[in-house]
Amino acid sequence: MPEKVITMAHGGGGSRMLELLEEVVFPALGGGTLLDAEDAAALSLPGLEAGGRIAYTTDSFVVRPLFFPGGDIGKLAVCGTVNDLSMRGARPLFLTLGLILEEGLAFKTLEKALVSVRRWAGEAVVSVVAGDTKVVEKGAADGMYMNTSGIGVIPPGRHVSIRGARPGDVLIVSGCVGDHEAAVLSRREAFDFRVEVESDCAPLNGLVEAMLEAAGGKGADTGRETPGGRAYSRDGEAAGLRSGRRENGRSSNKTEPPAEPSHDGACAVHALRDPTRGGLAASLKEMATASGVVFEVVEADVPVREEVRAFCEVLGLDPLLLANEGKLLAAVAEEAAPVVLAAMRAHPLGKNAAVIGRVLEGRAGEVSLLTPLGSNRLLRMPSGEHFPRIC
Amino acid sequence: MPEKVITMAHGGGGSRMLELLEEVVFPALGGGTLLDAEDAAALSLPGLEAGGRIAYTTDSFVVRPLFFPGGDIGKLAVCGTVNDLSMRGARPLFLTLGLILEEGLAFKTLEKALVSVRRWAGEAVVSVVAGDTKVVEKGAADGMYMNTSGIGVIPPGRHVSIRGARPGDVLIVSGCVGDHEAAVLSRREAFDFRVEVESDCAPLNGLVEAMLEAAGGKGADTGRETPGGRAYSRDGEAAGLRSGRRENGRSSNKTEPPAEPSHDGACAVHALRDPTRGGLAASLKEMATASGVVFEVVEADVPVREEVRAFCEVLGLDPLLLANEGKLLAAVAEEAAPVVLAAMRAHPLGKNAAVIGRVLEGRAGEVSLLTPLGSNRLLRMPSGEHFPRIC
Numbered sequence: 001m002p003e004k005v006i007t008m009a010h011g012g013g014g015s016r017m018l019e020l021l022e023e024v025v026f027p028a029l030g031g032g033t034l035l036d037a038e039d040a041a042a043l044s045l046p047g048l049e050a051g052g053r054i055a056y057t058t059d060s061f062v063v064r065p066l067f068f069p070g071g072d073i074g075k076l077a078v079c080g081t082v083n084d085l086s087m088r089g090a091r092p093l094f095l096t097l098g099l100i101l102e103e104g105l106a107f108k109t110l111e112k113a114l115v116s117v118r119r120w121a122g123e124a125v126v127s128v129v130a131g132d133t134k135v136v137e138k139g140a141a142d143g144m145y146m147n148t149s150g151i152g153v154i155p156p157g158r159h160v161s162i163r164g165a166r167p168g169d170v171l172i173v174s175g176c177v178g179d180h181e182a183a184v185l186s187r188r189e190a191f192d193f194r195v196e197v198e199s200d201c202a203p204l205n206g207l208v209e210a211m212l213e214a215a216g217g218k219g220a221d222t223g224r225e226t227p228g229g230r231a232y233s234r235d236g237e238a239a240g241l242r243s244g245r246r247e248n249g250r251s252s253n254k255t256e257p258p259a260e261p262s263h264d265g266a267c268a269v270h271a272l273r274d275p276t277r278g279g280l281a282a283s284l285k286e287m288a289t290a291s292g293v294v295f296e297v298v299e300a301d302v303p304v305r306e307e308v309r310a311f312c313e314v315l316g317l318d319p320l321l322l323a324n325e326g327k328l329l330a331a332v333a334e335e336a337a338p339v340v341l342a343a344m345r346a347h348p349l350g351k352n353a354a355v356i357g358r359v360l361e362g363r364a365g366e367v368s369l370l371t372p373l374g375s376n377r378l379l380r381m382p383s384g385e386h387f388p389r390i391c
Numbered sequence: 392m393p394e395k396v397i398t399m400a401h402g403g404g405g406s407r408m409l410e411l412l413e414e415v416v417f418p419a420l421g422g423g424t425l426l427d428a429e430d431a432a433a434l435s436l437p438g439l440e441a442g443g444r445i446a447y448t449t450d451s452f453v454v455r456p457l458f459f460p461g462g463d464i465g466k467l468a469v470c471g472t473v474n475d476l477s478m479r480g481a482r483p484l485f486l487t488l489g490l491i492l493e494e495g496l497a498f499k500t501l502e503k504a505l506v507s508v509r510r511w512a513g514e515a516v517v518s519v520v521a522g523d524t525k526v527v528e529k530g531a532a533d534g535m536y537m538n539t540s541g542i543g544v545i546p547p548g549r550h551v552s553i554r555g556a557r558p559g560d561v562l563i564v565s566g567c568v569g570d571h572e573a574a575v576l577s578r579r580e581a582f583d584f585r586v587e588v589e590s591d592c593a594p595l596n597g598l599v600e601a602m603l604e605a606a607g608g609k610g611a612d613t614g615r616e617t618p619g620g621r622a623y624s625r626d627g628e629a630a631g632l633r634s635g636r637r638e639n640g641r642s643s644n645k646t647e648p649p650a651e652p653s654h655d656g657a658c659a660v661h662a663l664r665d666p667t668r669g670g671l672a673a674s675l676k677e678m679a680t681a682s683g684v685v686f687e688v689v690e691a692d693v694p695v696r697e698e699v700r701a702f703c704e705v706l707g708l709d710p711l712l713l714a715n716e717g718k719l720l721a722a723v724a725e726e727a728a729p730v731v732l733a734a735m736r737a738h739p740l741g742k743n744a745a746v747i748g749r750v751l752e753g754r755a756g757e758v759s760l761l762t763p764l765g766s767n768r769l770l771r772m773p774s775g776e777h778f779p780r781i782c
Contacts, residue, residue: 008776008779009774009775009776010775011668011775011779011780012668012669012773012774012775012776012777012779013667013668013669013673013714013773013775014668014669014673014772014773014774014775014776014777015772015773015774015775016774016775016776017668017669017775018772036552036553036554036681037553037677037680037681038478038479038552038553038554039448039474039475039476039478039479039553039663039664039665040446040447040448040475040476040478040479040481040541040543041446041447041448042444042445042446042479042481042545042552043444043445043446043447044442044443044444044445045436045439045445048436048439050441051435052435053433053434053435054433054434054435054436054542055431055432055433055434056431056432056434056485056487056520056521056542057430057431057432057487057521058487058488058489058521058522058523058538058540059489059523060489060490060491060523060525060538061525062491062525062527062531083430084430084431085430085431087429087430087431088429088430088431088433090431090433094447096447096448096449096540097449098449098450098451098489098538098540099451100451100453100491100536129447130447130448130449130540131449132449132450132451132538134451134452134453134536134780135779136453136533136536136779136780137533137779137780139530140453140532140533141531141532141533141536142527142528142531142532145491145525145527145532145536147449147451147489147523147538147540149449149487149489149521149538149540150431151445151447151542152431154433161427161429161433162427162428162429162430163427163429272430273430274430276404277402277403277404277405277408278403278404278405278408282404282405286428289428290427290428323404381405381406381409382403382404382405382406383400383403383405383406383407384400384401384402384403384404384405384406384407384408385399385400385403385405385407386403386405388399388402388403388526388527388528389402389525389527389528
């Protein structure tokens with residue numbers, strides 16, 4: 001029997017599409033509100049208190065190849081969106097899934113990717129509640145593209161933001177950098193050099209919860225003390241320094257709160273970012289810029305696997321520029337850093353967590369790298385002319 | 392000066408991507424939370440009451456050509472998602488936008504599509520709060536694909552669902568069908584026949600609000616009477632009949648309410664669907680199936696523009712199978728139908744609204760079409776082998 005493949009009719013919104021959904025998509029994803037055949041899922045938001053906030057994000061995935069050591073496009077789609085929500089201190093709840101399929105794609109390839117979506121949604125304890133499927137002609141896509149969007153609830157009093165880093169903070173990275181991009185590149189035909197490393201692709205919401213709990217995640221709003229002590233002593237000072245940060249430039253959208261609270265008594269984890277495209281280098285530059293501060297990073301303290309280091313040396317790459325899919329960069333109040341670091345190391349996804357630098361006053365967005373040779377170089381924002389389609 | 396085009400580096404997550412965002416995307420979309428450079432937008436949900444529900448949906452858009460009479464991919468992306476939210480009786484609030492761009496795409500083409508996103512988001516009074524941009528090689532996409540997801544708040548007491556149609560209901564369509572697909576197809580190279588019709592692409596949230604208000608949108612929860620009188624007299628009967636509907640099949644997701652309320656005293660607009668891919672035919676079949684009822688439709692009562700009818704006759708197409716992007720199908724309690732129809736006709740997007748049939752007891756999912764010749768034929772679910780990429 002010939003292998004079943006996607007045809008244009010599977011995108012037509014009729015019985016053929018229904019067949020595809022019932023034969024492959026629903027069984028692989030496991031149903032839930034997807035089976036309701038509604039135009040939109042109707043959902044309550046558990047944990048959302050009156051006046052509370054949600055986090056909302058989206059990502060498309062065009063990774064090549066679709067399957068690679070340690071992951072695949074489906075795992076990436078779930079983790080990427082879960083992680084973006086987690087970087088706001090949100091508890092991820094719901095995902096949507098948009099599929100763009102190329103005519104000729106094997107049913108079993110699609111199924112494998114969707115089974116992975118289901119598995120990792122389960123691991124991250126989120127539900128795929130709505131989806132969409134489009135089909136384009138052979139040659140008008142490259143196998144399969146996925147888009148996910150996600151919603152999470154931000155517990156009251158949590159104000160984690162890329163703009164939150166302030167002088168005195170300690171910079172922590174949750175583990176070895178570069179694994180994801182090294183794993184994906186090593187499976188490209190163009191590379192002879194194979195590296196025995198798996199992608200770090202993983203949902204970070206559990207790790208972030210552990211960090212925020214250790215740091216007194218709900219801050220002064222709940223009247224709780226931060227385990228790390230007086231984590232907020234620098235607030236007054238920081239508030240003045242933050243004037244250098246990028247202006248908010250909000251449009252007339254009246255529905256958002258006017259601005260992030262000024263961290264009075266908020267959580268000791270001030271800022272989070274997951275260093276995906278552009279690697280740790282881009283995340284450092286982005287966070288320092290958005291927060292209006294200077295970062296001083298000790299290059300030798302950034303954890304990098306031996307295999308990845310060797311891979312980079314052979315190919316002339318910088319591990320700081322390689323994408324990660326299961327790592328985070330955090331700016332944490334100095335006083336709380338030991339307890340946050342301990343909580344991270346106690347978590348499977350943070351066992352190689354390390355302090356890599358600190359936050360200083362100065363020219364907004366400057367990232368100074370102390371090299372192993374003892375010199376100091378300014379980190380530049382990568383241009384993006386690295387390798388395409390690693391996520 | 393050569394025309395600026397998308398290069399692979401624009402997808403790399405570095406300074407080149409930032410240039411693209413700052414030069415084209417942010418100015419065109421107008422900023423808001425997009426400018427915050429956060430991993431996810433943090434949002435409050437105005438109108439969400441304690442225990443209230445949201446509607447959440449997603450859609451990808453691969454329409455060809457990108458620009459057509461009456462619309463373009465950007466307008467389509469906004470309206471498609473706004474409409475899906477509206478079909479649950481939700482008030483749309485926020486959208487996300489995922490872009491997959493092909494290497495070589497002109498900046499100005501992207502800009503034109505994004506300006507359209509902004510314009511129609513403004514018309515629909517929704518905000519684009521998060522976005523993502525990926526670039527794939529020349530030949531790995533067809534110019535540009537867009538994905539939107541959307542969130543809306545469902546006011547308490549509103550339980551509009553495709554499963555809500557019940558015997559005795561009247562079927563109403565909001566205007567002439569087939570305009571969108573006719574407009575798009577007439578711009579394809581393969582078609583010699585031009586039809587002077589514009590796509591009906593439009594955000595339907597205003598029309599739906601008008602309908603629900605006329606029908607006593609909040610139902611018994613607010614203690615209000617339905618203007619149309621005793622719209623709910625058939626509830627007891629309907630509850631029994633609805634046992635034939637598709638089983639809900641929810642997974643172990645505990646976060647959703649266990650089931651839709653049984654419509655005791657709910658709004659007289661029982662079910663809504665926007666007939667996009669698969670046309671009115673697919674929506675009739677889907678709604679009759681999901682609601683476990685029979686539909687009887689008078690073909691001659693379905694409004695079709697003369698130009699579209701002529702286009703269909705020349706090409707041997709059925710207007711009921713053509714996609715719409717600014718129309719809805721509603722199942723409305725008989726007693727409330729006159730007032731709902733009047734409210735629709737008073738709205739610019741519903742001025743050609745018409746009663747096209749009624750809901751009967753019987754074999755779930757059967758749609759009987761009374762033809763102009765007086766015969767009765769059973770409508771079949773279209774297979775989807777119509778024309779690809781019309782949205």
